[in-house]
Amino acid sequence: xxxxxxxxxxRLGRGAxxxxxxxxxxxxxxIAGGRTARKRIAAAAVVSAALLPVLVAxxxxxxxxxxxxxxxxxxxxxxxxxxxxxxxxxGVQVNLTPGVPVLPKQVTGxxxxxxxxxxxxxxxxxxxxxxxxxxxxxxMLFADTxxxxxxxxxxxxxxxxxxxxxGAGSSLxxxxxxxxxxxxDLWLGVFxxxxxxxxxxxxxxxxxxxxxxxxxxxxxxxLQALDTHVVSPDGYDEPGQVSSAYDLxxxxxxxxxxxxxxxxxATPRANFPAEAKKGRKRGSFEIQxxxxxxxxxxxxxxxxxxxxxxxxxxxxxxxxxTGVAERNGRVLLVTVMNPSPKESHAVYREAGRLLxxxxxxxxxxxPVGELVAPKSARPGGGESGGNLPVEGRGDTGDGGEDxxxxxxxxxxADGAGTALAxxxxxxxxxxxxxxLVNRRWPLPDLVRRRRSPQA
Numbered sequence: 210x211x212x213x214x215x216x217x218x219x220r221l222g223r224g225a226x227x228x229x230x231x232x233x234x235x236x237x238x239x240i241a242g243g244r245t246a247r248k249r250i251a252a253a254a255v256v257s258a259a260l261l262p263v264l265v266a267x268x269x270x271x272x273x274x275x276x277x278x279x280x281x282x283x284x285x286x287x288x289x290x291x292x293x294x295x296x297x298x299x300g301v302q303v304n305l306t307p308g309v310p311v312l313p314k315q316v317t318g319x320x321x322x323x324x325x326x327x328x329x330x331x332x333x334x335x336x337x338x339x340x341x342x343x344x345x346x347x348x349m350l351f352a353d354t355x356x357x358x359x360x361x362x363x364x365x366x367x368x369x370x371x372x373x374x375x376g377a378g379s380s381l382x383x384x385x386x387x388x389x390x391x392x393x394d395l396w397l398g399v400f401x402x403x404x405x406x407x408x409x410x411x412x413x414x415x416x417x418x419x420x421x422x423x424x425x426x427x428x429x430x431x432l433q434a435l436d437t438h439v440v441s442p443d444g445y446d447e448p449g450q451v452s453s454a455y456d457l458x459x460x461x462x463x464x465x466x467x468x469x470x471x472x473x474x475a476t477p478r479a480n481f482p483a484e485a486k487k488g489r490k491r492g493s494f495e496i497q498x499x500x501x502x503x504x505x506x507x508x509x510x511x512x513x514x515x516x517x518x519x520x521x522x523x524x525x526x527x528x529x530x531t532g533v534a535e536r537n538g539r540v541l542l543v544t545v546m547n548p549s550p551k552e553s554h555a556v557y558r559e560a561g562r563l564l565x566x567x568x569x570x571x572x573x574x575x576p577v578g579e580l581v582a583p584k585s586a587r588p589g590g591g592e593s594g595g596n597l598p599v600e601g602r603g604d605t606g607d608g609g610e611d612x613x614x615x616x617x618x619x620x621x622a623d624g625a626g627t628a629l630a631x632x633x634x635x636x637x638x639x640x641x642x643x644x645l646v647n648r649r650w651p652l653p654d655l656v657r658r659r660r661s662p663q664a
Contacts, residue, residue, distance in 0.1 A: 282319070288338035289436060292455060293578025296337040303333035304575040313562040317549035320454040321559070323567040326462060326533060326540040330576035332567050334454065337578070340436045341546050343452040344521025344529045345380065345403045347444030350437065350452075352399065352473070353464040354428040355415055361393040361469065363414075371413045372406055376445040379405035382496060385484045394482055400473035401498045402481075403521065408443040418442060433581050434459050446525040454544040459580050461518045461531045461542055474517025474533075477504050501557045502532055509554055512561050520556065528556035534564050541567045 283299075290297035303312060312333060320336040331337070366389045375381075382397075382404030384390065390410070398407030412421040421442050429437040436453035437460075444450070452460075464470040480493040498504050500520050505511035514534040521529040527547035534541055543563050548555040 284319070284336040284339045288336070289453075289455075291338070291433060291435060292331065292581050293576075296331070296334060296455060296578040299336055299339075301333070301335045302337070302577045304577060306573075306575065309574045310566060310569050313559075313566055315552075316545075316559045316562060317551075317555070318454075318545040318547060318559055320544075320546040321563060322454040322458050322542075322544045323563045324458055324462075324542045324580055325567075325571060325576075326465070326542045329462070329580035329582075331578040331580065332541075332570055332574050332576060333563075334577055337455040338436055338453050339546075340451040340453055342446060342450060342523065342526035342529075343437075343444055343457060343546075344446075344523040344526035345444040346457050346519050346521045346529045346531050346544075347439065347442070347450070347452065348399055348403065348408065348521075349457065349464050349519045349531065350425050350429060350434070350439065350460045351408060351411075351421070351442045352396070352470055353432075353460060353467070354425045355411060355421065356396070356464075356467055356469050359392045359411065359414060361391065361396070363392045364389050365392070365395075365410065365414050367410055368413070371410050374418065375405055375409060376441070376443075379443070379445060380499075381406045382481060383483075383494075384410055388482070388484055390482060396469070396473050397476065397479045397481060397496065400517075400519070401476060401479060401496050403499055403519075405443040405445060412442050429456070429460070431585060432456075432459055432463050432583050444521055444523070444526075446523045454546050455580075457529075457531045457546075458542050458544045461533065461544075462580055463583070464518070465533060471516070474519070475503075500530075500532070501554050502530075502534075502561060506554065509557065512557075512564065522556075530556040530560050532560050532564070536568045539568065539571055541571070543567065 286299060288297045288299070295302040301312065303309075305311065316335075318335065320339045320341060322331060322334045322337055324331045367384055367386045369386045372384065372386060380403045382399075382402035384395070384398065384404065384406040392411070392414070395407040395411050398404035399411070409418065412418045415421050415424075418441075422439050425439040425442060426437075429435075429439065434452070434456035436451065437456045438449055438451050440447035440450040465474070476498060478495055478497045481496045483492040483494050485491040500515075500517060501509060502512040502515045503517060512532075512534060514536050516533050516535065518531050518533055520531075527550070529544075529546045531542065531544040534543075541564055543560045545556050545560045545563065548559050552558060
């Protein structure tokens with residue numbers, strides 16, 4: 210019977226195979242006849258037999274060669290220095306002075322950032338400006354771009370052509386052609402189920418995918434998210450579609466200035482319209498947020514104080530996640546891109562570890578950089594000076610706190626975790642090299658604390 214597995218030597222790296230072959234490749238002229246030749250052959254066989262199991266069991270002992278080199282992608286030697294010189298360097302950047310806790314060991318993300326959402330200070334980062342595939346975290350930029358343009362009560366009947374360009378294997382919320390949905394329904398589908406179908410319908414309502422992509426790229430440029438290039442509004446893997454941990458954090462911070470963005474990002478579950486049946490009242494079905502730090506899962510609890518923002522997962526991007534959480538009045542943003550998939554929910558677990566570190570290090574660690582203000586921000590301009598727009602700003606008439614924030618769709622208090630606390634926070638403007646807190650953004654009702662099952 211033929212062997213099920215190939216010969217052990219076939220599994221060796223090139224350097225390891227060469228070590229064995231070198232013992233066998235003794236010139237025949239030197240071993241022809243004689244006891245010495247036989248001894249040398251026997252010795253070679255003994256050495257080969259002794260070495261082979263070791264080499265098979267542990268390729269790390271083999272001599273280095275092209276087949277044994279680390280094939281993982283490497284970050285560029287020099288990246289953008291926007292936000293700080295250290296952010297342009299590859300590898301982990303953190304100022305571990307006395308009293309600052311060490312970073313968690315179990316963090317494998319190719320790129321990540323921990324930042325103070327209010328001041329914009331970056332507490333630590335790893336390959337912050339490495340341009341990588343973003344997956345559905347790109348939907349944060351989609352929402353930041355389109356939310357102000359489409360009234361949430363507007364309704365739309367879906368045409369077959371609206372869904373014709375969906376990528377194979379897209380995540381879907383269950384939008385059906387020839388059915389009518391409100392903009393509010395569709396945003397729930399985008400934020401909770403990461404529905405590419407909802408993204409495409411909203412894009413068509415905005416004038417088409419091509420127009421929406423162009424507007425998203427313009428918005429990224431305005432926010433100075435210069436590592437970002439949009440090809441598809443839903444984050445589907447496309448050649449040239451990239452972002453970075455720095456940009457995704459910047460985009461999330463911008464989105465969180467908007468009341469509706471905060472609401473949708475903080476919603477753990479909601480009802481979504483079902484397909485209408487003739488002669489029957491249209492029903493609905495429940496959808497749950499795919500952000501496991503918000504909802505928890507059977508093998509991990511919800512993160513205490515989490516409030517979104519967006520997760521993603523594609524073949525090319527791996528797992529990606531940007532989150533915002535609050536503890537003891539401090540609001541932090543975290544982004545993790547493409548961690549090792551060796552543990553379940555790796556991106557959420559690593560984001561949680563980085564948040565824990567950030568909350569313990571905040572106020573002790575010197576920042577390594579900052580999240581920059583939009584291009585249009587002007588020194589001393591207040592809201593009229595080009596700060597990030599706040600949806601519903603006119604509700605108070607004086608730029609004060611927004612006291613009309615809506616209840617999160619799909620219910621409020623939920624036993625999956627603590628309060629949804631969102632950044633918004635204070636928008637930081639860099640003026641003359643000094644980080645100035647311009648104002649404190651409102652924390653509407655939807656960010657009230659929720660009691661955990663243990664509380």
